[in-house]
Amino acid sequence: MKNLFIRKPDDMHIHLRRGEVLTNVLLFTSNIFTRAVVMGNLQKPIITAKNVISYRMEILKQAPKFKPIMSIMLVNSTTAEIVKNAYLAGAKALKLIPENTSINSTDGVSLIDLEKFYPVLKTAQELGMIFSGHWELNRHPLKEFIPELKREVAAISYLEKLIHDIPGLKIVVEHISTKEMIEFIKRAPKNVAATLTAHHAVLTIDDVMDKNGKIVNPYNYCKPVPKSDNDRKAVIEAMTSGNPKFFFGSDSAPHLIVKKESLKPPPGIFSAPVALPLLCQIFKTNKALDKLEKFASEFGAKFYGLELNKEKIEITRREWIVPSQHADIRIFMGGEKLSWSVV
Ligand code: NCD
Ligand code: ZN
Ligand code: ZN
Numbered sequence: 064m065k066n067l068f069i070r071k072p073d074d075m076h077i078h079l080r081r082g083e084v085l086t087n088v089l090l091f092t093s094n095i096f097t098r099a100v101v102m103g104n105l106q107k108p109i110i111t112a113k114n115v116i117s118y119r120m121e122i123l124k125q126a127p128k129f130k131p132i133m134s135i136m137l138v139n140s141t142t143a144e145i146v147k148n149a150y151l152a153g154a155k156a157l158k159l160i161p162e163n164t165s166i167n168s169t170d171g172v173s174l175i176d177l178e179k180f181y182p183v184l185k186t187a188q189e190l191g192m193i194f195s196g197h198w199e200l201n202r203h204p205l206k207e208f209i210p211e212l213k214r215e216v217a218a219i220s221y222l223e224k225l226i227h228d229i230p231g232l233k234i235v236v237e238h239i240s241t242k243e244m245i246e247f248i249k250r251a252p253k254n255v256a257a258t259l260t261a262h263h264a265v266l267t268i269d270d271v272m273d274k275n276g277k278i279v280n281p282y283n284y285c286k287p288v289p290k291s292d293n294d295r296k297a298v299i300e301a302m303t304s305g306n307p308k309f310f311f312g313s314d315s316a317p318h319l320i321v322k323k324e325s326l327k328p329p330p331g332i333f334s335a336p337v338a339l340p341l342l343c344q345i346f347k348t349n350k351a352l353d354k355l356e357k358f359a360s361e362f363g364a365k366f367y368g369l370e371l372n373k374e375k376i377e378i379t380r381r382e383w384i385v386p387s388q389h390a391d392i393r394i395f396m397g398g399e400k401l402s403w404s405v406v
Contacts, residue, residue, distance in 0.1 A: 069375065074098075074335075087389065087390035090126065101122065109134070112149045119133050141183055143182050146186050147190065150192055157187045181228065184225075191368065193235055195237055199286065237257070238258055238285075241294050257301075258310060259301060260332075261341045262283075262285065265295070267294075270283045318392070337401060339359070344401060377405075
């Protein structure tokens with residue numbers, strides 16, 4: 064088996080954090096990926112042009128050749144003018160994490176109230192900005208709680224309504240985890256696409272929780288939680304199908320070990336150090352290595368309206384054991400063997 068040369072990839076969904084964690088995680092991405100869509104769900108979220116500029120500067124100071132694709136969070140105070148100014152400052156995506164569905168989303172807009180933000184979303188549509196969303200519904204309008212495993216499917220009708228009401232909006236449904244959502248994306252118009260992570264192609268709910276919903280491995284805990292084996296297979300099928308609606312977004316989301324081992328571990332899997340080798344392994348196992356470049360390096364850029372990267376990267380056939388941690392952060396698949404390497 065020969066080494067593989069592909070166009071350098073882009074990671075269309077990543078959490079890099081800031082400060083010390085940023086310093087500790089950034090190179091895993093910037094050494095391999097030309098670009099990445101950087102999520103702004105920081106403790107103090109990225110919500111304005113000014114925030115975008117200072118966050119981009121902080122990243123570039125440490126990785127001058129890297130090309131971060133900036134985003135702002137849709138929060139309750141977001142206005143059309145804020146979106147316009149953020150776009151002019153370089154933000155390419157407007158990101159929704161609905162209220163309390165994931166990390167740092169207490170001020171996230173509720174899916175139930177999305178109509179109130181149509182003027183803002185119409186501005187995004189006019190600008191050609193991507194509406195990037197974490198589509199999970201945690202409560203019904205009458206406030207009944209929705210169990211974790213049902214939240215993604217429960218969000219589909221809200222997504223359908225948005226697609227109908229603002230038909231020109233470019234929508235990326237992030238980190239999708241169910242067969243139902245995958246089928247929905249396939250049927251949706253071509254301005255609707257989705258990112259897929261590597262971990263949703265590897266994990267099922269049994270790797271995360273027991274039958275009572277108690278977390279058995281906090282390092283496999285992420286949102287949306289991995290689902291059944293059928294859902295996992297649907298993720299692989301979509302990933303390796305060559306359908307341009309599906310592209311790579313690692314959703315690499317570092318959390319410190321002390322937090323992960325606390326009573327209420329935060330969701331998020333730090334997968335950046337294994338991203339490309341793991342994808343390679345998944346594509347190889349599923350006899351689809353010829354589709355890897357499109358999934359990791361082309362479909363995402365095209366959907367975002369960006370030029371394709373020109374440089375290539377060599378992926379070598381070499382076994383290595385994934386280190387268990389880096390700087391107080393556990394690495395996804397730590398201790399396991401991978402057969403491809405990018406160093
Ligand atoms: C992400 C994080 O830690 O910021 N966590 C996760 O489980 N995916 C947030 C997100 O993408 O929802
Ligand atoms: Zn999310
Ligand atoms: Zn994310």
